[in-house]
Amino acid sequence: MLDQASATTADLWARAERAIPGGVNSATRRIGRPLVIERARGAHVWDADGRRFIDYHAAFGATLLGHADPVVGEAVARTLVDQDLVGMGVSRLEIECAELVNAMIPSADKTILTMSGTESTFQAIRLARGVTGRDLIVKFQGCFHGWHDAVSRNVISTPEKAYGMDPTSSGILAPNLEATLIAEFNDLASVQELFARHKDRIAAVILEPIPHNIGALLPDQAFLEGLRALTEEEGALLIFDEVITGFRHAPGGYQEICGVMPDLTTYGKAMGNGFPVAGMSGRADLMDQFSSAGGSVLLAGTFNGGPASTAAAIATLTHLRTTDFHQRVFALGDRLRAGLAAITEDLGIEACVTGYGSVVICYFMPMRPKGYRDLLEHHDDKAYAEFHRRMYDHDILMLPMSLKRNHITGAHTAEDVDQTIDAARVVLTEMAH
Numbered sequence: 001m002l003d004q005a006s007a008t009t010a011d012l013w014a015r016a017e018r019a020i021p022g023g024v025n026s027a028t029r030r031i032g033r034p035l036v037i038e039r040a041r042g043a044h045v046w047d048a049d050g051r052r053f054i055d056y057h058a059a060f061g062a063t064l065l066g067h068a069d070p071v072v073g074e075a076v077a078r079t080l081v082d083q084d085l086v087g088m089g090v091s092r093l094e095i096e097c098a099e100l101v102n103a104m105i106p107s108a109d110k111t112i113l114t115m116s117g118t119e120s121t122f123q124a125i126r127l128a129r130g131v132t133g134r135d136l137i138v139k140f141q142g143c144f145h146g147w148h149d150a151v152s153r154n155v156i157s158t159p160e161k162a163y164g165m166d167p168t169s170s171g172i173l174a175p176n177l178e179a180t181l182i183a184e185f186n187d188l189a190s191v192q193e194l195f196a197r198h199k200d201r202i203a204a205v206i207l208e209p210i211p212h213n214i215g216a217l218l219p220d221q222a223f224l225e226g227l228r229a230l231t232e233e234e235g236a237l238l239i240f241d242e243v244i245t246g247f248r249h250a251p252g253g254y255q256e257i258c259g260v261m262p263d264l265t266t267y268g269k270a271m272g273n274g275f276p277v278a279g280m281s282g283r284a285d286l287m288d289q290f291s292s293a294g295g296s297v298l299l300a301g302t303f304n305g306g307p308a309s310t311a312a313a314i315a316t317l318t319h320l321r322t323t324d325f326h327q328r329v330f331a332l333g334d335r336l337r338a339g340l341a342a343i344t345e346d347l348g349i350e351a352c353v354t355g356y357g358s359v360v361i362c363y364f365m366p367m368r369p370k371g372y373r374d375l376l377e378h379h380d381d382k383a384y385a386e387f388h389r390r391m392y393d394h395d396i397l398m399l400p401m402s403l404k405r406n407h408i409t410g411a412h413t414a415e416d417v418d419q420t421i422d423a424a425r426v427v428l429t430e431m432a433h
């Protein structure tokens with residue numbers, strides 16, 4: 001039997017390492033020191049030793065409203081009294097959820113529900129290949145779209161491997177990697193060149209409209225508009241991977257902000273405030289190519305649209321749609337950015353404090369990066385990871401790896417942010433000396 005009450009982090013971590021490869025269930029959760037989570041509520045998490053952290057990791061941004069949000073929890077609990085999973089037909093919840101997403105996301109006519117962002121981008125890419133009959137896709141160096149083979153190239157690359165063949169994993173067949181072409185974010189010419197070189201073979205261009213997997217590269221409006229025009233001209237689909245930006249930056253995702261409409265959009269993370277629910281939307285003529293509507297692109301998944309997760313999504317999306325949520329978290333994001341910028345300026349540290357809304361980034365470089373090349377040439381990865389590592393020592397949970405972003409949630413307060421700024425002053429002062 002597990003003796004939970006008396007176990008310390010050290011005991012539990014030893015057991016985790018014996019029972020689970022590396023002690024964790026996703027590689028980036030291993031942070032170079034033992035961490036066993038006991039409890040998570042609001043903006044805080046507690047480890048097995050009772051230590052309390054202010055959490056800016058927020059489950060890679062999934063817990064957008066804060067941990068254990070009572071409204072979401074109540075919706076899930078209510079649902080579980082009535083149903084678990086039937087797996088035939090459709091539930092009222094699935095209908096309501098799809099209608100909500102279609103109403104919120106400007107380019108969405110129809111929506112499917114999946115279990116993860118990975119499944120959503122997988123489905124979007126397969127649909128794009130299915131409807132165009134083409135084999136290649138274009139992704140950008142630095143963007144992450146999940147762990148399936150079609151997107152397992154060129155996320156965080158070293159200078160030698162950037163733009164070359166840089167698989168994120170072994171075990172992927174070469175043809176799968178070669179079918180994914182790599183371009184430079186904010187550089188339309190790099191995409192035009194690929195279309196010229198691979199005439200009538202590119203099925204889709206997929207991008208994070210703000211590449212948050214490498215911090216926050218802010219897109220040039222002309223770049224996004226250029227991608228829209230180019231893909232249309234070339235008969236390829238434009239896929240916005242809004243797994244991070246979707247719902248977080250606006251009820252209608254980043255497409256609501258930039259006004260550029262993709263053909264397909266993927267979501268995940270914040271959609272169910274930590275419950276495993278994700279989705280994919282698009283134009284009706286494209287979405288109707290799924291086998292559920294008589295098309296040739298297989299739509300399957302035992303747990304798709306599961307009641308508990310779908311109830312969590314409805315509660316989360318309804319909250320985002322009907323409250324001043326974005327205004328509040330954007331203001332806190334600005335407060336944290338202003339605090340960090342003042343410190344780096346006072347200390348003469350070469351830093352670019354940036355981000356978007358509730359996502360906060362402190363790049364250690366003298367200018368704002370426009371593309372991945374700028375990060376390769378100018379960013380101090382060691383300082384970034386060190387900053388996050390030292391913040392942990394001050395009970396601030398930030399993922400201690402370079403380019404990992406920080407998230408403000410609906411549960412953070414101005415006091416949390418001010419405490420974070422105080423800790424950052426101590427840490428950055430130590431780092432500057």
Ligand code: PLP
Pocket residue numbers: 060115116117118119121144145146147208213241242243244268269278
């Ligand atoms: N797309 C983006 C932009 C992501 O950041 C992620 C995960 O970090 C994914 C897709 C994959 O989502 P999941 O981890 O839910 O499979």
